[in-house]
Amino acid sequence: MQLRRPGIANPTAFLPAANAVAKLGAALIVMLVAFLSRDPVTPAILLAGVGLAMTLTGLRVADLVRLVGPLLVAAAILGVLNALLTGTPVGSSPGAVVDRATIGLALGLRVAAIALAGSLALATIDPADLASGLIGHLHVPDRLAIGALASLRLVPILVTEWRTIGLARRARGVDAGRNPVAALRLALGALVTLLVSAIRRASRLALAMDARGFDGRTKRTMARPPRMRLADWLLLAASGALGVAAIAISMALGRWAFIFG
Amino acid sequence: MGHAPPAIEAVSWGWRHGGRSTWAVRHLDLVVQPGERVLLLGRSGSGKSTLLAGLAGLFDERGGGESEGQLRVFGEAPATSRSRSGLVLQDPEAQLVMSRAGDDVAFGLENRGVPTDDIWPRVRAALDAVGWAYGPNRPTDQLSGGEQQRLALAGVLALEPDLLLLDEPTANLDPEGAGLVREALARVLDHRATTLVLVEHRVAEWLHLVTRVVVLAAGGGILLDGPPSEVFVGHDELFARHGIWTPDHRGKRPARPLLAPQPESLIVTEQLSAQPPLADRPLFARLDLVVRSAEALAIVGPNGSGKSTLAHLLGGLHRPQAGQVSASEALAPGHAGSSVWQWPARRLVTRIGSVFQDPEHQFLTGRVADELALGPMRGGLPEAEARRRALELAERLHLDAVWEANPFTLSGGEQRRLSVATALATAPRALILDEPTFGQDRRTWDEMLSLLAGLADSGRGVVLATHDRALVEALADRTLHLPLGA
Numbered sequence: 001m002q003l004r005r006p007g008i009a010n011p012t013a014f015l016p017a018a019n020a021v022a023k024l025g026a027a028l029i030v031m032l033v034a035f036l037s038r039d040p041v042t043p044a045i046l047l048a049g050v051g052l053a054m055t056l057t058g059l060r061v062a063d064l065v066r067l068v069g070p071l072l073v074a075a076a077i078l079g080v081l082n083a084l085l086t087g088t089p090v091g092s093s094p095g096a097v098v099d100r101a102t103i104g105l106a107l108g109l110r111v112a113a114i115a116l117a118g119s120l121a122l123a124t125i126d127p128a129d130l131a132s133g134l135i136g137h138l139h140v141p142d143r144l145a146i147g148a149l150a151s152l153r154l155v156p157i158l159v160t161e162w163r164t165i166g167l168a169r170r171a172r173g174v175d176a177g178r179n180p181v182a183a184l185r186l187a188l189g190a191l192v193t194l195l196v197s198a199i200r201r202a203s204r205l206a207l208a209m210d211a212r213g214f215d216g217r218t219k220r221t222m223a224r225p226p227r228m229r230l231a232d233w234l235l236l237a238a239s240g241a242l243g244v245a246a247i248a249i250s251m252a253l254g255r256w257a258f259i260f261g
Numbered sequence: 262m263g264h265a266p267p268a269i270e271a272v273s274w275g276w277r278h279g280g281r282s283t284w285a286v287r288h289l290d291l292v293v294q295p296g297e298r299v300l301l302l303g304r305s306g307s308g309k310s311t312l313l314a315g316l317a318g319l320f321d322e323r324g325g326g327e328s329e330g331q332l333r334v335f336g337e338a339p340a341t342s343r344s345r346s347g348l349v350l351q352d353p354e355a356q357l358v359m360s361r362a363g364d365d366v367a368f369g370l371e372n373r374g375v376p377t378d379d380i381w382p383r384v385r386a387a388l389d390a391v392g393w394a395y396g397p398n399r400p401t402d403q404l405s406g407g408e409q410q411r412l413a414l415a416g417v418l419a420l421e422p423d424l425l426l427l428d429e430p431t432a433n434l435d436p437e438g439a440g441l442v443r444e445a446l447a448r449v450l451d452h453r454a455t456t457l458v459l460v461e462h463r464v465a466e467w468l469h470l471v472t473r474v475v476v477l478a479a480g481g482g483i484l485l486d487g488p489p490s491e492v493f494v495g496h497d498e499l500f501a502r503h504g505i506w507t508p509d510h511r512g513k514r515p516a517r518p519l520l521a522p523q524p525e526s527l528i529v530t531e532q533l534s535a536q537p538p539l540a541d542r543p544l545f546a547r548l549d550l551v552v553r554s555a556e557a558l559a560i561v562g563p564n565g566s567g568k569s570t571l572a573h574l575l576g577g578l579h580r581p582q583a584g585q586v587s588a589s590e591a592l593a594p595g596h597a598g599s600s601v602w603q604w605p606a607r608r609l610v611t612r613i614g615s616v617f618q619d620p621e622h623q624f625l626t627g628r629v630a631d632e633l634a635l636g637p638m639r640g641g642l643p644e645a646e647a648r649r650r651a652l653e654l655a656e657r658l659h660l661d662a663v664w665e666a667n668p669f670t671l672s673g674g675e676q677r678r679l680s681v682a683t684a685l686a687t688a689p690r691a692l693i694l695d696e697p698t699f700g701q702d703r704r705t706w707d708e709m710l711s712l713l714a715g716l717a718d719s720g721r722g723v724v725l726a727t728h729d730r731a732l733v734e735a736l737a738d739r740t741l742h743l744p745l746g747a
Contacts, residue, residue: 126360127360128359128360128361128364146358149358149359150358153357153358153359153360153402156402157354161622164617164619164622165622167573167578167579167615167617168615168617168622168623169606169623169625170578170606170609171576171578171609171610171614171615171616171617171623171684172606172610172623172625172635172636172683173606173607173609173610173635173636173639173640173687174606174625174639175605175606177605189625193621193622193624196621196669197619197621197622201354201355204350204352204355204356205355205356205358207314207319207350208348208350208355208356208358209358209368210319211317211319211347211348211350212347212358212368212369212372212416212417212420213343213344213369213372213373213420214358214368214372215343215372218372218373218374219374220371220372220374221370221371221374221375221376221377221380222371222377223363223364223367223368223370223371223377223380223381223384224364224367224377225377
C-alpha cells in the first residue's frame with residue numbers, strides 16, 4: 001500500500017494514454033544522449049524538452065513537484081560537490097574556477113535529465129501495459145514478462161510484512177535499543193523470516209496461476225493487445241529529434257564533448 | 262450418447278508430497294456425479310487441500326511427489342481435464358495476478374488462448390455472475406478481502422468450469438466478507454449446474470448450498486458420507502473426537518471460579534487515534550479505552566477497521582500518532598502513567614504479551630525448547646529457572662511432545678499454541694492476541710477458548726482482536742466495536 005505511485009489525475013492525458021514501449025523508448029533515447037554528452041549545453045536542451053513533456057503527464061502539479069523535486073535537489077548537490085571536489089583542473093586561476101563550475105554544471109544537468117526522463121516514464125507507465133507491450137512488440141517470452149508482473153504485486157505486501165515482523169520481534173522482547181551491531185544482527189534475522197514467507201507466498205501465487213492455466217501448454221492471447229498508434233510513433237520521433245537537436249546545437253556552439261572523447 | 266462418466270472418481274487414491282515420508286491422502290474411494298455439491302470436511306492434516314489440488318490437476322510426479330491408485334475427473338486424468346476445473350484458494354492476496362479487476366478476470370482466458378474479441382464479453386459475464394459492484398478498471402489493491410475473493414471467483418467462472426473447487430474461500434475474511442462470497446456462490450449455483458467441491462471449517466453457513474457431506478478420516482479413507490441431514494445427526498461424539506466442526510457446535514466457556522479476582526485497570530488509552538500513511542481518514546480517532554485484569558475484552562469490526570493496529574498500540578509495539586497508551590500502577594508498579602511504547606522490549610514482555618496473527622512472524626529460534634526459554638532469559642531469569650518455566654508451559658499447552666522440534670515445522674494448531682506459550686513465558690499481566698483462532702480446526706479452537714478463559718479467570722487481562730463471532734460470544738466479558746472509517 002505504501003509504495004503506490006502518485007495517482008494520475010487525468011488518465012486520458014497524452015503520456016498516460018501513450019504506448020508503454022514507446023514511452024520507455026523515448027525516455028531511453030533522452031537518457032542515452034545525456035549519458036554520452038559531457039558538456040552542459042546538451043543536457044540543458046534535453047531538460048527543456050523533458051520539462052515540456054511534464055505538462056503531458058496528467059499529474060497534479062503538487063504530485064509532479066513531489067516526484068521531481070527531490071531528484072532536482074539531489075542533482076544540484078551532486079553538481080556542486082563535483083565542482084568543489086573535482087581533481088582535473090588544478091589551481092585557483094580564473095580559468096580553472098570556470099572549468100570547475102562547468103564540470104559541476106554539466107554533471108548536475110546530465111543527472112537531472114536522466115533522472116527526470118526515467119521518473120516521468122515510470123510514473124506514467126502502467127506495469128501491466130509494459131508487460132503486454134514487451135510481449136507484443138519486443139517478443140519478450142510471456143512467462144518472463146507476466147511472471148515479473150505478478151511478482152511486482154507482492155512487493156507492497158512484503159513491505160507491510162517487514163514492518164509486522166519488526167513489531168513481532170519487539171513483542172518477543174527483542175529490540176536493538178541504540179546498539180547498531182545488534183540492530184544489524186536483528187535485521188538479518190528478520191530478513192530470513194521475510195524470505196521464508198516470501199517464498200511461501202510466491203509458491204502459492206504460482207500455484208494459483210497454474211490453476212488458471214498459466215502453464216505454457218496453450219499459446220496465450222492478450223485481452224488488451226498493445227498498439228502503436230501514430231501518436232506513439234510521433235512520441236518516439238520527437239524524442240529522437242530532441243536528442244539530435246541537442247547534440248547539433250551544442251556542436252554548433254563548439255561545446256559538444258563525447259563522454260569517451 | 263452413452264453413460265456420462267462421473268465428475269470425480271477416486272479408486273484407493275493417495276498422494277505423497279515430494280520430500281515427505283507420510284501420505285497426505287490415502288485409500289480414498291469416492292464417486293461424485295455431475296451436478297452434486299459436496300462439502301468436504303476433515304480435521305487439519307486429513308488431506309482436504311491435497312485432494313482439491315489433485316482434482317485441479319496441479320500435481321505431477323516430475324515434481325517429486327508420488328501417487329497411488331487412480332483419480333479421474335470426467336473420466337480423464339486430472340491434468341488432462343484441467344481446463345474443465347477451476348480452483349479458488351484461501352488467501353485472496355495470493356491469487357490475484359493483475360492490478361486491475363477486469364485484467365485479472367481476463368488472465369485465465371488469455372492463458373487458455375481465447376481470442377481477444379471474445380475475452381471482454383466473458384469477463385463482463387463473469388463479473389455479473391458474482392454481483393460485481395465496480396467497473397473492470399477497479400484497482401485490485403483497493404478491494405476488501407471479501408471483494409477480492411469475489412473477484413477470484415469471477416476469474417475462475419470466466420473459464421466456465423464444469424467442476425468448481427473451493428478451498429476455504431472465506432477462512433481469511435470477516436463475517437461480512439464471507440457473506441459476500443457465499444452470496445456470489447449462491448447466485449452462480451442458481452444459474453449453472455456446476456459440480457462443486459467445497460472445503461470449509463465452519464459449516465453452518467454453507468449447508469444450504471450443498472447436497473452432500475463427505476468427511477475424510479485423518480489416517481486415510483472416508484469417515485462419513487451422505488446428505489447433510491443424515492451426516493450431522495447422531496454423530497456429535499464422533500465429530501468431537503475427530504475435532505471437526507458441526508453446524509451447531511458452540512464453544513462453552515469453562516465455569517468461572519467462585520472467588521474471581523477483583524478487576525483493576527492495566528492499560529489506559531486517552532484520545533488514541535491512528536491513520537495509516539496515504540489514507541484520507543483515520544482508522545479510529547480519540548479512543549478512550551481501559552484494559553482490565555480478570556476480564557476478556559474483544560475488539561471486533563470489519564477487515565480494515567484497525568483492529569490489528571489497536572492491538573499493536575495496546576501492546577506497546579509502536580508509538581501512537583496521536584493520544585496516549587499508558588500503564589497503570591497495577592501493571593507496572595512504580596511506572597504508573599508511563600507510555601508503554603517507550604519501554605525497552607525486555608521490560609515490555611514481562612508486563613504485556615502480544616500474540617500475532619501469523620505465529621511464524623514471532624519465532625526466533627530453531628527449537629521449541631529455546632523458543633520458550635528465550636523470553637524469560639531476556640527478562641533476566643537465570644537459565645536453569647527459565648528452562649524450568651519453559652518445560653512447565655510446554656506441559657500445560659501440550660507442547661512437550663514437540664519439545665525438540667523446529668517451530669517452523671509444527672502444525673498450524675501447534676504453532677498457535679507455541680506463540681501463546683512464548684508470550685506467557687514472561688508472565689505478563691496483560692495478553693493481547695490478534696485473531697487467535699484464525700484458520701484453526703475445532704480441536705485447537707476449543708483448546709484456545711479454555712486456555713484464554715483460564716487466563717482471564719486467574720486474573721490476567723486478555724484482549725482479543727478478532728472477527729470470530731463464536732469466540733466472542735463464548736469468551737468476551739466486554740466488546741468494543743470498531744466501525745469502518747470512524
